[in-house]
Amino acid sequence: xxxxxxxxxxxxxxxxxxxxxxxxxxxxxxxxxxxxxxxxxxxxxxxxxxxxxxxxxxxxxxxxxxxxxxxxxxxxxxxxxxxxxxxxxxxxxxxxxxxxxxxxxxxxxxxxxxxxxxxxxxxxxxxxxxxxxxxx
Numbered sequence: 001x002x003x004x005x006x007x008x009x010x011x012x013x014x015x016x017x018x019x020x021x022x023x024x025x026x027x028x029x030x031x032x033x034x035x036x037x038x039x040x041x042x043x044x045x046x047x048x049x050x051x052x053x054x055x056x057x058x059x060x061x062x063x064x065x066x067x068x069x070x071x072x073x074x075x076x077x078x079x080x081x082x083x084x085x086x087x088x089x090x091x092x093x094x095x096x097x098x099x100x101x102x103x104x105x106x107x108x109x110x111x112x113x114x115x116x117x118x119x120x121x122x123x124x125x126x127x128x129x130x131x132x133x134x135x136x
Contacts, residue, residue, distance in 0.1 A: 040098035043090020047072035048102050051086050052114050062133040073097075075133040076104070076112070077125075084112055085124070087133065099123075 050067055051074025057063050064075040071091035078084050084104040089097040103118035123131035 037098070040090055040092055041100075043070070043072060044088045044098050044100040046070065047074045047088030047090055048086060048100055048114075048119075049088075050074055051076065051088055052102065052104065052112060055109065055111055056084075064133050077130075077133070082106060086112070086114075087123075087131075 047067070050072055051065065054065060054074065056076050056078070058078070060078045060080055062075055062077050064073060066073050073089050075087045076084050077087070084106075086102040086104055087099050088102070089099040091097060101120040101123055103115040103120075103124075104112035105115055107113040125131050
């Protein structure tokens with residue numbers, strides 16, 4: 001009888017340890033995903049800030065610049081109505097980097113001024129193909 005109780009306790013303890021390990025693995029996966037998101041989000045914010053300070057060409061369409069030290073990429077879409085949309089993204093180990101967007105207004109000498117409340121976490125253009133600088 002005592003041996004059966006010991007075996008039962010070992011079996012229950014083993015099951016509890018296994019369940020706890022599975023919960024910890026799940027939590028670690030969530031923390032890893034959150035950490036990756038925060039890294040990409042901050043890289044995209046940095047790319048936006050960097051891109052807003054650059055001098056850009058005046059031709060309509062997409063124009064992109066790469067910041068080699070940090071891996072930021074800023075692209076600006078100059079539109080026919082005089083407005084511009086800035087896209088900022090960083091490097092991603094998963095391939096598709098998180099992109100953030102900022103509406104801009106013209107300033108002096110080829111520079112642009114970010115609009116107040118013009119920051120977006122989605123592409124505001126009606127066609128999704130228009131949101132990708134390398135699409136065409």
